Amino acid sequence: MHSSSAGLEHLLFPGLVESPVVLTNAKGVYSHSLAEYSLTCCSWFAKDFPRLLAAKADRRWDPYDVEELRGKTMGVVGYGDIGQAAARLARAFRMRVVALRRRAELSEAEQAEGVLSAVYRPDQLGDLMAASDYVVVATPWTPETDKIISRAAIAAMKPSGVLVNVGRGKCVDEEALIEALSEGRIRGAALDVFATEPLPADSPLWGLPNVLLSPHCADRTKEFQFESLERFVENAKLYVEGKELIAVCDKRSGY
Structure with a gap:
């Protein structure tokens, strides 16, 4: 599962936190x-x-x-x-x-x-x-x-x-x-x-x-959607190849 944002609070419901599902995010894209x-x-x-x-x-x-x-x-x-x-x-x-x-x-x-x-x-x-x-x-x-x-x-x-x-x-x-x-x-x-x-x-x-x-838009560059999508595509390839994913999150810690 991938979050297109860096924040995770909207995703961390108990079912996901307790599950074995791996969660990645767009860490670094907005920095x-x-x-x-x-x-x-x-x-x-x-x-x-x-x-x-x-x-x-x-x-x-x-x-x-x-x-x-x-x-x-x-x-x-x-x-x-x-x-x-x-x-x-x-x-x-x-x-x-x-x-x-x-x-x-x-x-x-x-x-x-x-x-x-x-x-x-x-x-x-x-x-x-x-x-x-x-x-x-x-x-x-x-x-x-x-x-x-x-x-x-x-x-x-x-x-x-x-x-x-x-x-x-x-x-x-x-x-x-x-x-x-x-x-x-x-x-x-x-x-x-x-x-x-x-x-x-x-x-x-x-x-x-x-x-x-500012209305929560300091990270909304014209490039960020493409860069976030690139992260997802890159991780999808790594997942198919059985390799370690990028920006894996600690679901219990919340980041």
Whole structure:
């Protein structure tokens, strides 16, 4: 069985989880597009694009100082394929990158690659949030990651911190995030995913000036359908030949 998306929560009913059926997904197909989106969102706040748009609308010449991404810290929550792609792109911007994952040690290959500066364990999420200028949430939704970006985690962020969510909306305590944004306790958020989709018209997120919204389309490139289909065809050939499949999922873990 193959999922054309990276997320699996819509497929993991008990009958499938308990069955011997092998489940594969489109891991890797969407990663670079979501990484590009994540860095675009960081630049949106660093360069204060809303100020540019407002000045243009008013036909007003308004020079101001902008912020560099170079030297800033990106914290990645969910260091799978999407998180790793975002981290590598952030390093190209000369950002410092830290990540949250179960395995705290850097492998020899990771040390040689030089992408990660530090790794935080799940029980150190608050420390990662406090250390990061930009937090990129790239984790899939599972019972373990439900509202992993909790009220306490959001409270740990810097006042200048920005939250970018390209994972799943349910991984963030949306009510707590709205409060923090409304009260100016964090700088802003860029959200491609939401707890309820489509995002209800009465959601306060629509009206917040420090929020960049997109309708769960940051991975919808003109190529993605073809690439996802290619993955399925490639796996079908491997299956017929009795070979190991690509991107086999752990149904119990949810990714």
